Amino acid sequence: MRQSQAAVLERYRVLEGDFATEPYETGWATEARWFVQVLRASSPAVRVVLTTQVSPDGLHWCDAEYPPQVCEGEGMISWPVREFGQWLRIRGSVEGDEGSVKVQIYLTLKE
Amino acid sequence: MGYSNETPLAGSLRRAMLDADPALSRYNPLSRILVFDQFNSGTHGWTELIGNHDGEGNLDTVDDHMRDFRPPQLSSCTFFDVGTHGAMTGTYALKVATRPLAGHTAVAIRRLTMAKKGLVQFETYFTYKAEAASEENGAARKAGAGDWDGNIHPSEQQFGAFTVATDICDDRGVRYHCVARYQNTDLQNRFTRRWMYPVVPEPTPREHLEGKAKLAATDDFTAPNPDDWRYFGEPQSFCYNEVPTKVNWHYLRWQLDTERQRNVELQVNDRVYDMRDVPVPAYAERYDSLDNLLNFYVSTRTHTDVRNFLFLDSVLISVDW
Numbered sequence: 340m341r342q343s344q345a346a347v348l349e350r351y352r353v354l355e356g357d358f359a360t361e362p363y364e365t366g367w368a369t370e371a372r373w374f375v376q377v378l379r380a381s382s383p384a385v386r387v388v389l390t391t392q393v394s395p396d397g398l399h400w401c402d403a404e405y406p407p408q409v410c411e412g413e414g415m416i417s418w419p420v421r422e423f424g425q426w427l428r429i430r431g432s433v434e435g436d437e438g439s440v441k442v443q444i445y446l447t448l449k450e
Numbered sequence: 451m452g453y454s455n456e457t458p459l460a461g462s463l464r465r466a467m468l469d470a471d472p473a474l475s476r477y478n479p480l481s482r483i484l485v486f487d488q489f490n491s492g493t494h495g496w497t498e499l500i501g502n503h504d505g506e507g508n509l510d511t512v513d514d515h516m517r518d519f520r521p522p523q524l525s526s527c528t529f530f531d532v533g534t535h536g537a538m539t540g541t542y543a544l545k546v547a548t549r550p551l552a553g554h555t556a557v558a559i560r561r562l563t564m565a566k567k568g569l570v571q572f573e574t575y576f577t578y579k580a581e582a583a584s585e586e587n588g589a590a591r592k593a594g595a596g597d598w599d600g601n602i603h604p605s606e607q608q609f610g611a612f613t614v615a616t617d618i619c620d621d622r623g624v625r626y627h628c629v630a631r632y633q634n635t636d637l638q639n640r641f642t643r644r645w646m647y648p649v650v651p652e653p654t655p656r657e658h659l660e661g662k663a664k665l666a667a668t669d670d671f672t673a674p675n676p677d678d679w680r681y682f683g684e685p686q687s688f689c690y691n692e693v694p695t696k697v698n699w700h701y702l703r704w705q706l707d708t709e710r711q712r713n714v715e716l717q718v719n720d721r722v723y724d725m726r727d728v729p730v731p732a733y734a735e736r737y738d739s740l741d742n743l744l745n746f747y748v749s750t751r752t753h754t755d756v757r758n759f760l761f762l763d764s765v766l767i768s769v770d771w
Contacts, residue, residue, distance in 0.1 A: 361547070366534075
């Protein structure tokens with residue numbers, strides 16, 4: 340049986356402008372999948388641009404080799420990542436109309 | 451750790467069998483091991499604590515101070531200076547990590563029930579750290595950071611407190627919390643290094659719904675008023691080991707008596723604190739849906755805008771029933 344874990348990194352959190360999720364340790368896992376659920380957008384034109392970041396130490400970060408993901412308006416998007424090393428997080432920005440979004444962000448991990 | 455109905459020979463045999471297992475020989479369990487969680491093999495039921503929500507599943511109805519206790523992490527104890535430190539047992543420990551926000555608390559909980567009243571014992575090997583400084587987190591310039599004197603590291607005063615606690619409810623709906631908190635620094639980031647306990651029960655979601663309590667996001671959920679805490683025992687220093695990137699594991703053994711609704715004693719390395727006279731206030735109201743509740747939680751609380759971490763190598767919970 341392979342180990343797995345789902346973590347709620349943001350829960351009903353309102354985001355605006357630039358943000359980053361809290362560092363999360365993933366060294367034990369082989370594969371991961373992000374789920375970003377936009378529960379409410381301040382307007383349909385608001386977009387959230389999400390970039391996966393990796394880190395060797397939880398302190399210093401760079402973008403992973405994955406294209407940024409874009410969520411327009413409300414709904415949920417998901418993308419897989421692999422070969423991510425010790426830590427994962429999302430660097431993101433809320434764009435359009437100086438708007439805001441309320442989100443739930445999950446990181447799911449599997450051995 | 452004898453067992454009340456045990457003959458001396460049976461006790462010696464039981465101890466000998468524990469000693470034959472390298473993983474168990476470092477523990478002192480009561481007669482029945484309820485759980486033995488080695489985090490090198492997963493989270494073993496330790497999960498994020500969250501407040502209650504309404505019938506629609508609307509998490510906006512979760513109390514503000516109970517909706518961001520952070521998911522526990524399986525940590526290889528990896529640091530910027532040496533890479534992977536590893537745990538006491540294998541590579542991974544359970545890490546409970548706060549946000550870098552003064553007053554933020556992270557909480558992991560283990561949910562069980564009681565098959566009988568009696569002695570219950572929680573044991574763990576733990577360590578705690580404040581996050582090392584980086585340009586991005588700016589920890590070196592945050593409250594609590596002082597000068598480096600080559601021995602005491604500035605980050606040590608940026609670790610606030612960690613807590614071991616329970617949520618217990620008997621079969622008549624009488625609910626109470628046994629709590630032991632190690633306060634490393636006070637709210638002004640000065641070393642106190644004292645053990646403490648609250649003299650009031652933790653505010654609950656029901657009390658909020660009934661208009662009796664409303665806490666802000668970073669209020670201390672265990673007991674929000676600092677005046678409701680009392681020190682016990684003399685100050686105790688630990689092996690922080692000078693920098694935020696060296697991990698030394700400490701032994702903790704905490705025994706409770708669910709028949710008497712009291713703490714018994716707390717052992718942390720070479721100190722044993724008699725907690726029999728520590729008051730454990732029960733809620734005035736009775737609780738339904740919690741029959742024989744036996745929850746353990748661990749938390750860490752930062753007193754400055756720096757992440758605080760509590761690491762557990764393993765946990766053993768045992769009972770005398």
